[in-house]
Amino acid sequence: MVETIDLFKDYKVGKVLFPALRGISLKIEDGEFIAIAGPSGSGKTTLLNIIGCLDIPTKGDVLINGTSITTLSTKEKAEFRKNELGFVFQTFNLIPVLTAYENVEMPLILVNMPAEEKKERVISILEEVGLSEFINRKSNEMSGGQQQRVAIARALVKKPSMVLADEPTANLDSMNAKEILSLMKELNKKKKTTFIFSTHDPLVMEFAERIIYLRDGKITSDKKK
Amino acid sequence: MKILNLAWRNVFRHRRRTIITAAAISVGLATMIYMDTMMNGLDSLAAGNIIDFETSHLEIFAKGYYREEGLFPLDTIIENPEFILQRIAKIKTIKGVTPRIKFQCRINNGIDELPVLGIGIDIEKETKVFKTANTVVKGEYLKNQDDILIGKDLAKDMDLDVGSFLTIITRDRYGTYEAYDFTVSGLINTGHPLLDRNAALMHMNIAQRLLSMYGITELCIKTRDDNKLMQLKQEIASKIGKNFEVYTYKELNAGIFDLSGMKRSGQFMIALVVVIIAAIGIINTMLMAVMERIPEIGMLKAMGFGNYNIVKMFIYEGGIIGIFGSLFGCFLGLLASLHLVYYGLDLSHMLENIDIIYPVKFIITGEINYMTVLGVFIFGVVVSVIVTLWPVRKATKLEPVEALRHV
Numbered sequence: 001m002v003e004t005i006d007l008f009k010d011y012k013v014g015k016v017l018f019p020a021l022r023g024i025s026l027k028i029e030d031g032e033f034i035a036i037a038g039p040s041g042s043g044k045t046t047l048l049n050i051i052g053c054l055d056i057p058t059k060g061d062v063l064i065n066g067t068s069i070t071t072l073s074t075k076e077k078a079e080f081r082k083n084e085l086g087f088v089f090q091t092f093n094l095i096p097v098l099t100a101y102e103n104v105e106m107p108l109i110l111v112n113m114p115a116e117e118k119k120e121r122v123i124s125i126l127e128e129v130g131l132s133e134f135i136n137r138k139s140n141e142m143s144g145g146q147q148q149r150v151a152i153a154r155a156l157v158k159k160p161s162m163v164l165a166d167e168p169t170a171n172l173d174s175m176n177a178k179e180i181l182s183l184m185k186e187l188n189k190k191k192k193t194t195f196i197f198s199t200h201d202p203l204v205m206e207f208a209e210r211i212i213y214l215r216d217g218k219i220t221s222d223k224k225k
Numbered sequence: 226m227k228i229l230n231l232a233w234r235n236v237f238r239h240r241r242r243t244i245i246t247a248a249a250i251s252v253g254l255a256t257m258i259y260m261d262t263m264m265n266g267l268d269s270l271a272a273g274n275i276i277d278f279e280t281s282h283l284e285i286f287a288k289g290y291y292r293e294e295g296l297f298p299l300d301t302i303i304e305n306p307e308f309i310l311q312r313i314a315k316i317k318t319i320k321g322v323t324p325r326i327k328f329q330c331r332i333n334n335g336i337d338e339l340p341v342l343g344i345g346i347d348i349e350k351e352t353k354v355f356k357t358a359n360t361v362v363k364g365e366y367l368k369n370q371d372d373i374l375i376g377k378d379l380a381k382d383m384d385l386d387v388g389s390f391l392t393i394i395t396r397d398r399y400g401t402y403e404a405y406d407f408t409v410s411g412l413i414n415t416g417h418p419l420l421d422r423n424a425a426l427m428h429m430n431i432a433q434r435l436l437s438m439y440g441i442t443e444l445c446i447k448t449r450d451d452n453k454l455m456q457l458k459q460e461i462a463s464k465i466g467k468n469f470e471v472y473t474y475k476e477l478n479a480g481i482f483d484l485s486g487m488k489r490s491g492q493f494m495i496a497l498v499v500v501i502i503a504a505i506g507i508i509n510t511m512l513m514a515v516m517e518r519i520p521e522i523g524m525l526k527a528m529g530f531g532n533y534n535i536v537k538m539f540i541y542e543g544g545i546i547g548i549f550g551s552l553f554g555c556f557l558g559l560l561a562s563l564h565l566v567y568y569g570l571d572l573s574h575m576l577e578n579i580d581i582i583y584p585v586k587f588i589i590t591g592e593i594n595y596m597t598v599l600g601v602f603i604f605g606v607v608v609s610v611i612v613t614l615w616p617v618r619k620a621t622k623l624e625p626v627e628a629l630r631h632v
Contacts, residue, residue: 052527078529081527081529082528083529087527095234096238098234107528110529110530
């Protein structure tokens with residue numbers, strides 16, 4: 001379970017202070033499929049980054065399964081991300097010199113696991129995202145939708161408790177976006193992994209079971225379908 | 226998939242850039258190896274010429290002679306060489322001993338006159354110690370009493386040839402001018418500039434007659450094992466007593482060997498500058514690699530990669546470029562060095578009329594020191610890894626969120 005307590009985040013640009021979050025408090029249960037929506041500059045990516053231990057709040061706290069992540073050291077945060085979190089980015093962020101298989105295998109470099117088991121995991125997740133025939137292709141040999149599938153497989157291969165997806169459909173056409181969202185929803189149901197999206201894509205909101213609207217760093221609504 | 230595999234792939238993202246960076250290292254290291262080979266060859270050639278034609282391994286002088294050796298003092302000579310020969314006769318490591326008289330004189334062909342070094346030799350003993358007899362390129366070795374051997378270069382300078390007459394003019398040990406007429410019996414071409422350009426070899430008894438003396442200026446000793454030269458020197462010194470002094474060829478030519486050290490340092494500095502330029506190339510390449518992969522570094526950090534793994538990846542990349550550059554540099558250096566070893570560098574035309582202080586001329590051949598090659602290889606790799614650390618610092622300082630936001 002994720003709980004944010006009165007989160008504030010200010011960015012300093014030159015001498016001017018920009019408040020990105022202004023007192024965000026929310027609870028996310030395990031296995032939820034949530035969209036954090038709002039216009040540009042509403043603070044949704046900042047909130048996602050803080051929950052994902054990529055950024056620190058100016059004030060407030062984040063508890064994940066009861067552990068305050070704001071008190072963790074850089075090393076502990078990296079360890080936490082390695083064990084508990086998966087990330088999907090808007091620009092896919094695949095390593096271009098690696099094949100789909102190798103990109104998905106990347107997070108497992110840090111995990112102490114027999115090579116055979118790693119191989120099984122990678123092949124199995126690539127099958128689940130429908131890329132079993134593309135395992136030896138490099139990113140420049142795949143479509144945007146296929147690249148995002150690789151990114152999803154890479155986020156899930158470690159079996160994290162939570163996947164954070166920052167605008168995952170922004171670089172995809174509507175057909176591919178729909179396929180990707182259906183896939184993530186299917187994996188969410190199957191694996192009970194929590195999915196948190198930041199988005200302003202209505203399609204994502206259509207798929208989400210809970211939508212948290214942000215505006216000017218504040219929650220304006222929190223609706224469950 | 227390991228971090229090393231990832232680094233390997235990353236190195237070949239920009240093949241041309243990697244090749245140019247590695248090539249810069251290669252050129253630097255190849256220069257180092259080639260220069261070392263040349264200096265080894267030059268030292269070896271110089272030592273060989275000194276041993277085979279000038280001093281042999283050791284020389285014995287009367288006490289005080291060496292301090293004034295450049296002046297060739299005839300009042301501090303070895304009056305009774307037999308005494309020394311008896312004392313050292315039982316030393317097994319001695320291969321041969323020959324007496325010599327060296328003196329300042331002038332050579333006159335009837336028209337011109339040049340100052341040269343007169344060398345009186347015992348033709349029988351001389352061949353057991355020196356190789357001069359094998360270097361007669363025209364005419365023959367000393368035979369008749371008034372025969373004289375001169376270098377090919379001196380003959381050219383003085384317009385002399387085999388059968389020509391010449392006069393040696395000198396002062397005897399009492400300071401009186403003496404002259405003696407000789408016939409050139411042969412021309413030598415030793416490769417040692419002193420012998421070929423500035424010396425005249427004659428029978429010992431004629432030299433003694435010219436100088437009005439019965440002794441010799443030095444005894445030249447050839448050893449069977451030049452690795453134990455200092456031991457032999459001490460053994461001889463203990464046997465012959467304090468009226469005589471023993472010197473090794475290195476001590477007698479300290480200036481030349483010191484010069485060799487200085488030349489090495491100078492050439493090493495030049496090669497080092499080339500390597501530094503190559504290192505700047507690596508820094509530039511790695512800095513570009515870090516800059517263009519900032520979002521990727523952010524993604525790796527988001528995935529849980531700590532700074533340790535990021536640094537490791539870039540160090541592997543620098544190391545791989547270093548290994549390639551160093552390997553190719555060693556290969557290139559060895560190839561050029563092998564050419565120097567087997568074919569040499571012909572400097573005969575260049576050095577014909579120039580005194581380079583070094584006792585060598587003709588073709589300079591190289592001598593490869595494989596330990597240097599290994600050292601240069603390790604140096605190349607270590608430098609590549611060390612200079613990578615600076616650009617990598619930037620990667621470690623990046624916060625994942627900043628890196629991911631970077632476009």
